[in-house]
Amino acid sequence: MRPEHWLYTIPLRLRSLFRWAQADQELDEELRDHLERKIEEYVAQGMTQEEAHRRARLDLGGMEQTKEKCRDTRRVNWIQDFVQDLRFGLRMLRKSPGFTGVAIFTLALGIGATTAIFSVVDSLLLRPLPYRNSHRVVRIWNTFSPRGMTELTASEPEFLEYRQSQTLAHVAGFALGSTTLTGRGDPARLSVSWGTSDFLAVLGTQPVLGRSFSPDEHEPGHDQVVIISHHLWRDRFGSNPAIIGKSVILNSKSSIVIGVMPPSFRFPSGDVDLWQPLPIAANSSNLGNHYLDLVGDLKPEVSLQQSNAEMKTILARIEQKYPAYYSGAVGLGVNLVPLREQMVGNVRPTVLVLMAGVGFMLLIACTNIAGLLLTRGEVRKKEIATRIAIGAGRTRIIRQLLAENLLLFLAGGAVGLVLAFLSLKLVPVEESLPLQQVVGPSLDFRVLSFAVVTFLTTGLLFGLMPALKTSHPYLNEMLKESGRDAMGSRHHTRNRSLLVMSEIAFSVVLLAGAGLMIASLMRLLGVQLGFDSANIVTLRLSLPELRYPNGRFAIFYKDFQEKVRSIPSVQAVAIVNQLPMSEVLANSSFEVEGRQLETGTNIANTQVISPDYFSAVRIPFIRGRALDEHDLNPAPSTVVVNQTLARKIWPDEDAIGKRLRLKSDAPWLTVVGIVGDIKNEGSSKPTKPELYFLYTEQSFGLWADLRSMTLVVRTSSEPQQLVNAIRRELNSLDPDLPIYKVQTLGEIVSASTSQTRLPAVLLSVFAGIALLLAAVGVYGVLAYTVAQSRHEIGVRMALGAPRQRILRSFLGYGIKWAAVGGGAGLVAAFILVRFMRSMLFEVGPYDPTIFLSVAGVLGIVVLMACYLPARRATHVDPMVALRYE
């Protein structure tokens, strides 16, 4: 089209669109003028007035039809028609508020849930991570195949070699920890990420305010600078830009704030408050301390495989450089993992299964609506036949019905968006999915477009079918028959049966998925944890090294426990360095007196505790006694082991009295007690060998940060109240110490099952809704069939058919639907459940009990939904039914 063309046509279009009344008026005048002239001409030829009139009209081929054809030439006609259709649709929908309400609510559930889940899928799997290099960023892990370890952190010398890589543009190391901010309001415990010089360059992100670290700030002694997170800047410093260049007190030392990161920067995690330099000496030979998390970005033209291969050669070089250190570690490897994979790899099946589940629910909702629309179409047949008879084209009717149906889907979509918004606010998805690392789900443009596309496609697909069926042109039959189905009745029943059966099939798939997740969750919740998490409040403290040098911190913790013990509601107090089920547990190798242990068997989790720990969390003693302050002389001389360790190391002997040590230069420790196994690493993980040591400042060969400890309090009072009381006691000891990670042990345990609970709960909700919708669908279709068959039922009853027969013949429909739909659903479920394998716990994906229960539940629900309409069929009065014409 040329611009000149538009010059002529655009004003015409606008005129037809906005001044259509005038355009119509002119059309009317033009044709009337033509008629008049024509009549005059015919009269002049000698016809009578009437004859001329008739002929002229006949020539024009129907005034209204011609007008409509002329209107059709206006290109914008469809817009007017569409607006008109929408108005009409709105009127029709308002006329039956019950139908409209049910339909909109059903669609809102489907579209809302789908949109909410999609927003989660989008933020976890689809949306690019908010870093310039995000698709090229990889995590670099050492692996150790003999023990199945895939994510080992690196040492400084390893980092220095990996940094030489030619395939990675940068390699950076980082370590996570925490620090205490004082001097600005209440002391706060903040999460820190220390990173080597290229840390920010790897991700390609610059601070939004201030500057990045300069090279010399990564020299030891010049590193007292800090970049703060956007949320810390906002919450602690009131978003004041003047903070740049000011100093803050971190762990009793002063650091200069040089920058603020953008809010989207969430590396390594969204809860990091501060970033600080991590100076590493270029000649470091600290081989033993593997504390560095490594991250790098692939050069643009390099593939993951190429870089992986190069890193392997670098590792080989490292092993040659330090043969003494690495000779004992045959099987060491290196592996690169793309950043997204690292963040969400383990929840990918969960979110995809949820997306599929919610998709099935949406399909059922739409199918249900299609069924409702079909039934409604039957009722409106006469209206439509009348409209066809007075000149409406079939496409016009279809367009009108489609507009009406789309209106329903639009309303459903709008309400659904509200539901999605609410559910994102109310459902604690963050607890189970790693959303802190990505930009969390929100109803932004992408999600809104998804919702719009969803309602448009479903609306077109599921709205078009009923519109096509309803507008079919068996005009005469429809006008003749009086509301009863005549022509195409079998055909229509088949359509509706098909809809109902697919609804049943979709629900079966959902039911099977939900059943498997619920069974897993039950098993998981039924696991004996080995300790009692009820009524336990935990909180963590970290003592700054400057104010609590060696010789001071153990005394502090002793005093603190005494103070807390004096709070009236407190029943027991203890400290421990790592809580069950909470974080990655520290472990250590050990030696046993008089024996040489194989590599791999001499590793145990290590807990440092105060003597009352076992009684506070109620870990039972199998044999022997607890640790005792008197065991210190002043170095510890005793140790408690768990059953697994005792069985593994001394299978045929009594472990009590045996001795072990952590290093060859550490003191021997005598085993004085064996405690029951606890699920220390989470309900679904097997218990590992464990060692419990008495809390002391004296070294006995264990590397642990003993200044950071968790207080464990068994109490009869409400947690928050207790925490306030503890805070008061702490203030009397040291007002500058923050307490953090305040949780009940119950919350920790519950969080450890959330990976299973979230999909279990959501899939159950989806399956429940699906089943309800399917039941409504079954009920509706059968009720309609019964209503349409009143005549037939009347005849059969008049001919002597017993009521039981009638009941059975209608229940027969339900049984057929349940059998065919359910069968298809079971087959589909069988194919699909294997994608859930990694989400299940102690339940096989093909668990026969669950599949049988699903079939049973479905059968019962379908029969119940069928019973009411079927019974209504038996109450048909033959006289009434036969007279009803």
Add this chain to the structure above:
Amino acid sequence: MSRPSDLVQGTLDMLLLKFLALEPMNGFAVSQRLKQVSGDVLQVSDGSLYPALHKLEQEGWITAEWKTSEYGRRAKYYSLTRLGRRQLEKEADNWGRLSSAISRVIKLKEA
């Protein structure tokens, strides 16, 4: 939009453009002229004529204007636009080529 079956696709448009190229006229005059000129060979019903005129107008090839006619009656007069003139040339060209080609085929002698 239905077309008279005995007119080759698109030729009605061309004829109408041609008439209006000669002089602006109203719909009734066009229908009269069609009959006169073609000697009743081309049967175009009034029911097809008006939609065809409206289509040409919407394409921007002709433009309409309300004028008072010689008998003091208000009527809608159509006239050709610059675009319409170009369109007519194009269609006439096409038509010439098509009809001469067809004539050549028809005049082929049987071997």
